[in-house]
Amino acid sequence: MANEKGVRGSVLFAGYRSLGLYSNHVPHVVRYHKKHKEFYLVTAVGKSFLTYNVNKLGQVAVSNALPEEITCLAADRMLVFASYGNLLKAFARNKEIIHTYKGHESDIHLVLPFGDHVISVDTNNTVIVWDILSAEEYLQLNFDKGNFDISAVMHPSTYINKILLGSQQGSLQLWNIKSNKLLFSFPGWQAGVTVLQQAPAVDVVAIGLANGKIVVHNIKFDETLMTFQQDWGPITAISFRTDGHPIMAAGSPIGHIGLWDLEEKKLMSQMREAHSTAIAGLTFVHGEPLLITNAADNAIRVWIFDGPGGQGRLLRFRLGHSAPPTFVRYHGQDGKHILSAGQDGAIHSFSTIHDRYSKSLGHGSINKAKAKKVGLRCTYLRLPPVVCFASETARQNDWDGIIACHQRKSYCTTWNFVRSTMGAHKLKPPNLKTKGTYATAVDITSCGNFVVIGLSAGNVDVYNIQSGIHRGSYGEDTAHDGPIRGVAVDGLNQMTVTAGDDKLIKFWKFKSKQLMHTVDIEVTPTCILLCRESGMLSVALEDFSIKVLDIETYKLVRRFPGHNGKINDMTYSPDGRWLLTASMDCTVKVWDFPSGCLIDCFLLDTPVVSLTMSPTGDYLATAHVDDLSLYLWSNKSLFSMVSLRPLPSNYEPVVVMLPGAAEEEEEEIVEVEEVSEDMMEYESPEQLGERLVTLSLLPESRWKNLLNLDVIKRRNKPKEPPKLPKSAPFFIPTLPGLVPRFVTEVEDESTQSKVVNLGVLERKSVFCVQLEESLKHENYDVPLKTIKEMGPSSIEVEIRSLAPDGGGSVELMQSFLKMIGRMLETKLDFELAQAYLALFLKIHLKFISSEPTLLEEFSTLSTSLDETWLHMQKLFNQSLCVLTYMKSALL
Incomplete structure (x- = not known):
């Protein structure tokens, strides 16, 4: 089993x-969708990739997962290409794999879409050009890794069938992949090529080198136009603005971005600490002053350049933990926010509804004011990671609602969820005698006013979270002989429970701090x-x-x-x-x-x-x-x-x-x-069994107004009388349909009409035929199903036509009463039986009194009806009695 x-x-x-999870070390890809007229951002996250719209950074798609982690991303107008190991996959609609390209013997590390083809480069220096639709190999190039180790690949704009390859040795080669010929070799600049990027100007390429130098080179005339030098290490990414400003942005391994003015040929500004790790991808949105960056710190940021000085400001971002989270708890009772503390020392709030509601509460700081001046990289001012925390929403709009316990720290910090920042208080015991003591457990009361903190020395203290004032301790000296393993407060602030290393669970009065009971758990x-x-x-x-x-x-x-x-x-x-x-x-x-x-x-x-x-x-x-x-x-x-x-x-x-x-x-x-x-399928019946009186599932409009149809018709009667036809028809008019039926006009008793009642001549309806057959077989399920599907007016016409004057017979009326009796016996469709019987009596009461057969049938029906109502009256009385007793007990 x-x-x-x-x-x-x-x-x-x-x-x-x-x-x-938003990003990793794989550079992002920006695509433009012509139909939507919108830019989309694609980032890799492990074995799958995410697609965001650039306008709001809203996640629009998640791809199917690959067997291994994605090592390279690329995209063209229709498809997204992702590689893992020695395989390359093509995704359609940002989700489904439609092509697989097999042929490499080592891991793929570069991918370039190229019109109807896609180019992939592996670590063994093998370049394969694939036909996208057929997934067949079009061309294969092999290079000597000792002389030309490919590190970058690019297609120069307007250069048909040509690609530019960069190497770790520093040299470049221009190839025609259609004729399989080397067109030109560039000697390089004595440093490995890390990035190749097409400039807005034709024939101009920006080349990023491993020594931090950026070379803007004209490949048509083999002429260097300008060079720049960054002091932050190798160039990791390059992008050009295309909205009319001659600006080039370059990324670095320490998270800084340099902005270079191509007209003045100098550094215009710096965007320091754009990310906490190396810049993986950096792209200016075409025709817009927007710069998109991603890095291995699990962050995507969109910067806008709309201020003086050319400095970019943060417009939108998606930010997660840069180190694994260690403690998570739901915040509030709506189930929409999850608080998470990670090894990176930050506290984040993730929304289960949409990423735009997620936010970061930041890192804990020893000195908030000083840390704000120094910046993101003041690691010496950061507090250690949060070990555990507790949160409450009752008073979070008035003061701090989160208490956090840090690794190997004697004090706990408060945090404010509404302001998304660290709070004002650091709660530390006033008379702490033991050195090296640190907080191990925390809890916050349901009212949001008090916090309980347990320490490694066995102390348990209570604080007011609004003022940060110490409100007492449990026990004469310490609550336990050993570190505190857990603290908890009940929902009414009546009891505090503590657990310690001494194998004891102690129950204390919350307010007076008196010990009520101790349990030894062994x-x-x-x-x-x-x-x-x-x-x-x-x-x-x-x-x-x-x-x-x-x-x-x-x-x-x-x-x-x-x-x-x-x-x-x-x-x-x-x-x-x-x-x-x-x-x-x-x-x-x-x-x-x-x-x-x-x-x-x-x-x-x-x-x-x-x-x-x-x-x-x-x-x-x-x-x-x-x-x-x-x-x-x-x-x-x-x-x-x-x-x-x-x-x-x-x-x-x-x-x-x-x-x-x-x-x-x-x-x-x-x-x-x-x-x-495992699952046992169970289909609920339409109505319950015979022990209970059960109502039907029909809407009230089907049965509630049956007795008031004459009033409704009189109210809806047209103000002008109907116009007489110019000439009477030769034939009796019929209704359209497969079964020929004569047009009938039901004569209203209150009005005089010259229309002849043709009920005697009319063909019997389906309902009447089914009633006749049911009288023989005594099974009334079929006619009951038929009448339940009719509307109120059709039901009235059918009941009127049961009498001999309307084309029916005494047997039909008797069969109808038997059907009502069967409904009362089974106790199903109770309200329908009452409505149908009331309309039947209203129309045919005089005729029933003159027919002995119908009187006998009606007496039997009356007895069954009385028994049913007596049973229901008994149930009503019992329910009313219990309800009255409960009300009196509560009062």
């Missing part, structure tokens, strides 16, 4: 998408988590098991066997029924509190260091070891029926791919298997 369960993956969660805890709604305290232990205590009774209520590795984090479902745990054994487990069983378990490639579940229950967010991204997992139980079965003790899960890490075809197959193996 374990193997069968393992094949299906996770029962409760399906990979949805990743958050917070094993050292690693972390605790309190569900404020249910009062369940989960304690993760060093033996990898989990104990659950009730904070009201201080009793152990559940014991879960746990994992095979250190438990990194825990989270609750919004209703408090599930406990989700993540461990270093790379598994995520879901424990069910009511049954005390493990109901789901799935294995991942890398361990989850932190996880959090949305307050709305729709997503689970996870952060992984050595991974910059956060991953969202959708909760299947919200949109499909999930069969939750206890998993056996020998359950062995299989690896579940991260969102975006597997091809879609594989995911679809897995989902189909899950449905077929």
